[in-house]
Amino acid sequence: MAGPRRPLDETLRQARSLVEDELVPLEPLLLAERFDELEPALERVRRRVREAGLWAPYLPKDLGGSGLALADFARLSEELGRSPLGHYACHCQAPDVGNLELLMLHGSEAQKERWLRPLARGEIRSCFAMTEPEHAGSNPVHLATTARRDGGDGGDWVIDGHKWFASSADGAAFAVVMATTDPEAPHPYRRASMLLVPTVAPGFRLVRNLPVMGDAGRGWFSHGELRFEECRVPAENLLGPQGGGFALAQERLGPGRIHHTMRWIGLAERALHEMCSRAATRELAPGRPLASRQAVQHWIAESRAEIDAARLLVLEAARKIDREGAPAARVEVSAIKFFVAGVLDRVVDRAIQVHGALGVTDLTVLSYVYRHERAARIYDGPDEVHKSVVARRVLKDYGVEIEI
Numbered sequence: 001m002a003g004p005r006r007p008l009d010e011t012l013r014q015a016r017s018l019v020e021d022e023l024v025p026l027e028p029l030l031l032a033e034r035f036d037e038l039e040p041a042l043e044r045v046r047r048r049v050r051e052a053g054l055w056a057p058y059l060p061k062d063l064g065g066s067g068l069a070l071a072d073f074a075r076l077s078e079e080l081g082r083s084p085l086g087h088y089a090c091h092c093q094a095p096d097v098g099n100l101e102l103l104m105l106h107g108s109e110a111q112k113e114r115w116l117r118p119l120a121r122g123e124i125r126s127c128f129a130m131t132e133p134e135h136a137g138s139n140p141v142h143l144a145t146t147a148r149r150d151g152g153d154g155g156d157w158v159i160d161g162h163k164w165f166a167s168s169a170d171g172a173a174f175a176v177v178m179a180t181t182d183p184e185a186p187h188p189y190r191r192a193s194m195l196l197v198p199t200v201a202p203g204f205r206l207v208r209n210l211p212v213m214g215d216a217g218r219g220w221f222s223h224g225e226l227r228f229e230e231c232r233v234p235a236e237n238l239l240g241p242q243g244g245g246f247a248l249a250q251e252r253l254g255p256g257r258i259h260h261t262m263r264w265i266g267l268a269e270r271a272l273h274e275m276c277s278r279a280a281t282r283e284l285a286p287g288r289p290l291a292s293r294q295a296v297q298h299w300i301a302e303s304r305a306e307i308d309a310a311r312l313l314v315l316e317a318a319r320k321i322d323r324e325g326a327p328a329a330r331v332e333v334s335a336i337k338f339f340v341a342g343v344l345d346r347v348v349d350r351a352i353q354v355h356g357a358l359g360v361t362d363l364t365v366l367s368y369v370y371r372h373e374r375a376a377r378i379y380d381g382p383d384e385v386h387k388s389v390v391a392r393r394v395l396k397d398y399g400v401e402i403e404i
Contacts (some may be wrong), residue, residue, distance in 0.1 A: 016176055026038060026369075064120055088220055093220065097252075097256070098255075107221065125220060128167070129176065130249065132164070137382075157237065168222060170206060178194055192245035193239075202232055206224050254327075255321060303347045
């Protein structure tokens, strides 16, 4: 019988202590790209996280997690998001969190044994390969990567294609790959499937870690460019039904955007804290702190209001997913994606401005967040696509039907 559930407030307090006491002191290693020191130090933290009961809080208890509802995990995600290391330390980081959800819901028993359980235990990492450099990511049905059967229905899948921004591919044990398996299917959203591809499979190649504003990173802190060249995997590595790739991707993205947006809110809170600390201590002249300037006061006030509004919007979307499922919250999920990404962008920019020249150096965490989270307005669908989703739904009530 499971023990009593830990009160959420206690979990949140533990998470904040973890971030402040153990993870913030490790951030200089991340900023200096001293990965040889950072990765072993993070593994030691992860062992302590297990002992503290904060491991993989979104997973059910039979997989070693706490079984938090999405709305509760959203609140925890904000606390962990105050450091770029927070989610990884507690084993609830993208892309593994989304891949675990896919395997839980759609994996065969053999796939769960080989991939799900080791991934849940943190013994391996994974990546997700969908975006292609040759095609616009805003049109997910426009894929050039193919997977064909060699030897009929029971034969291996042979994959050919080019992917990039496969986050954390460096060191991953397997990739979830979106590939066209039936190019002649009458409906474009039934043409692609998902396949589980070991990174040691013949024909799988990590070309490089992509430099993001000058930072290529390493390990989990990276985005990979991949080539699949006659890459062969067994027939049983198909994840879910053939032709079900886009349905699975949408299922993965709803809760995933809750995770991302609450992480962004955590980062925005951290940026606001850094902004206020700098404004309170940096003097323009003796006895005249930056905080005395009206422009700085307005930036702080605007940031406070925007973060609080963003949090309420995301928590309501999470509650709707918990109540009715991800498909019912499609418009809300689109709204939080572009709104919170914009809030993070503005708050971090203001914090850098308050820090002056210091803000663009790697002596604070702000420059790292700015480099890596500017993409928040691009990945998981560019903001413009999500704004159109919301606008179409609003205009429908006025008798306007807009075709995609």
